[in-house]
Amino acid sequence: MNSSSNVVGLAPITALVVDDEQLAREELKFLLNSIGGVEILGEGSNGIEAVELIEDLQPDVVFLDVQMPGLDGFAVLKQLIERRGVQKLPQVVFATAYDQYAVRAFDVNAVDYVLKPFDKSRIQQAVERTRARLAEAGQESSTSINASAGKDAGMDALLEMLHRQQTTPRGPAPNKLIVQVQSRLLLVDQSEICFAEIEEGIIRVVTPTVEGHSKCRTLEDLLELLDPSMFWRAHRGYVVNINHIREVVPWFKSSYQLRMDDKKQTEIPVSRAQTKRLRELFNL
Known part of the structure; x- marks a missing residue:
């Protein structure tokens, strides 16, 4: 556990950091410690751990990654509501590499969201918002005899909202996709992507000039973001852009491989x- 020095005149708020990337956890803990006034109770690496740690440690605020294996950040919140009710929820600050989740984060009553890579001033703002929200909650509980009933009504509304978000069809695929190249998050036109492959749970995205990783957990998740008129799942481990196929290579036993137009002229099997x-x- 880590802790920071108190902000003058204010009691520290307790925090939990949950992210499936260790470097992201370390960066966030460093920034929180440098800001001061935050006591870090612990950290988790996935949504399932998040639920258990929140139950055990009961932090004031959880810095919660949106996309994680097991349960994503929104599913963590839904499970906590079903277990504990809204009145026992910690404050939540969602962390994400995609600003498309920002509106949804506020829709589920998060106190804030922060984009990766983290910025110290933005983290400080999230801490200040958390402190203000905690102060508001304290005042409500001491002055309103109907606070519990109101929160129960809020729980029902929030559960309904989460259910609606999970079942509502997605809109059209975005024209650009975020590709992480080392510490940079690049916006890449879908038309430029040659192919994507998954190996040991990591999705590699390749264009003629860039090679990086997607934050999606599965190729199914990635395909939901891609234009189906361009992208085809040629093999369980590969998604290809049909416009970047350079050559169809006959293989043994009436099978084929695809030679792509990336720098390495990668050969991809067709299942x-x-x-x-x-x-x-291709009218073969």
Whole structure:
């Protein structure tokens, strides 16, 4: 556990840091300690751990990554509401590399959201908002005899909102995709992507000039963001942009490989289940 020196005249707020990337956790803990007035009770690396740690440590605020294996940040919040009710929820600051989640974060009553890579002044602002929200909650509990009933009504509304968000069809795919290249987050036109592959849970995205990683957890998640008229799942481990196929190479036993137009001219296998689709695409 880490702790920081108190902000003058204010009691420290207690915090939990949850992110599946260790470097992101370390960076966030460093910034919180440098700001002061925050006592870090612990850290977790996935949504399942988050639920248990929140139950055990009961922090004032949770800095919660949106996209994590097991349970994402919104699913963590939903599970906590179902277990404990809104009145026992900590404050939540969502952390994400995608600002498309910002509106949704506020829709589920988060106190704030912060974008990766983290900025100290932005983290400080999130801490100040958390402190203000905690002060408001304290005043409400001491002055309103109907606070519990109001929060129960809020729980029902919030559960309904979360359910609606999970079941509402997504809008059209964005034209650009975020690709992480070392510490940089690059916006890449979908048309520039040659292919994506998954290996040991990491999705690699390749263009003619850039090679990086997607924050998506599965190729299914990635495909939801991609234009289906361009991208095809040629193999369980690969998604290809059909406009970047340079050559179709006959392989053994009536199978094929695709030679892409990236710098390495990567050869990608076509699964037997997708051979028919390949023949339809190129009239083989």
